[in-house]
Amino acid sequence: EVQLVESGGGLVQPGGSLRLSCAASGFTFSSYWMSWVRQAPGKGLEWVANIKQDGSEKYYVDSVKGRFTISRDNAKNSLYLQMNSLRADDTAVYYCARGLEWFMWGQGTLVTVSS
Amino acid sequence: QTVVTQEPSFSVSPGGTVTLTCGLSSGSVSTSYYPSWYQQTPGQAPRTLIYSTNTRSSGVPDRFSGSILGNKAALTITGAQADDESDYYCVLYMGSGVVFGGGTKLTVL
Numbered sequence: 137e138v139q140l141v142e143s144g145g146g147l148v149q150p151g152g153s154l155r156l157s158c159a160a161s162g163f164t165f166s167s168y169w170m171s172w173v174r175q176a177p178g179k180g181l182e183w184v185a186n187i188k189q190d191g192s193e194k195y196y197v198d199s200v201k202g203r204f205t206i207s208r209d210n211a212k213n214s215l216y217l218q219m220n221s222l223r224a225d226d227t228a229v230y231y232c233a234r235g236l237e238w239f240m241w242g243q244g245t246l247v248t249v250s251s
Numbered sequence: 252q253t254v255v256t257q258e259p260s261f262s263v264s265p266g267g268t269v270t271l272t273c274g275l276s277s278g279s280v281s282t283s284y285y286p287s288w289y290q291q292t293p294g295q296a297p298r299t300l301i302y303s304t305n306t307r308s309s310g311v312p313d314r315f316s317g318s319i320l321g322n323k324a325a326l327t328i329t330g331a332q333a334d335d336e337s338d339y340y341c342v343l344y345m346g347s348g349v350v351f352g353g354g355t356k357l358t359v360l
Contacts, residue, residue, distance in 0.1 A: 173351075181289075181297065181340050181351045195347040231296060237344040238287035238302035 138162045140232045140242030147248045152222050158215040158232030166210040169236035172217050174228035222249045255343050257352035263331045263359055271355045272323040273341030279322035284343040286324035288317060291338045331359050
């Protein structure tokens with residue numbers, strides 16, 4: 137069974153940083169593209185970033201380019217999202233997801249950016 | 252900027268059939284966009300229903316089916332049940348990332 141468990145969310149002030157982690161199990165992590173998707177309170181889903189199996193390709197939605205960095209550690213079956221220069225509109229539940237064109241989902245971790 | 256369009260809301264009677272659609276602000280949806288569909292209830296993570304246009308995810312009942320109808324992707328629910336009342340999102344693959352539709356709120360009444 138595919139399991140994706142996010143951690144690292146919390147309350148952070150505007151301009152601050154946060155690093156999200158995702159622990160994967162139940163599949164061969166190194167064989168899959170991985171993604172982050174977020175959902176602001178009461179809003180729809182928004183793709184944030186993805187990363188190729190070996191980390192050689194990474195793509196981001198325009199609104200986070202230059203501020204967020206996606207990475208992975210295949211030896212640890214883990215996905216990460218480093219978030220810098222956080223803004224109030226980054227407040228959302230962040231989901232770790234397996235895949236490129238379609239997704240299997242974690243349960244999400246809440247990031248709140250507020251003073 | 253590519254916009255993926257969905258009906259904001261839809262209503263279906265219990266036992267009825269409903270088709271939700273997923274289009275593009277410019278152009279037609281084809282299998283090359285690998286359309287996928289997700290169901291989400293409040294406070295829960297999305298659940299994968301359909302991927303690659305018409306492949307059901309593991310454990311999804313065959314009441315749910317995906318297709319291309321005209322110039323849009325479509326999700327059809329046959330024999331709607333009360334617990335189908337949810338938000339439904341479609342996703343289209345754009346070559347480096349994906350774009351989500353705004354979601355359809357389905358009411359079963």
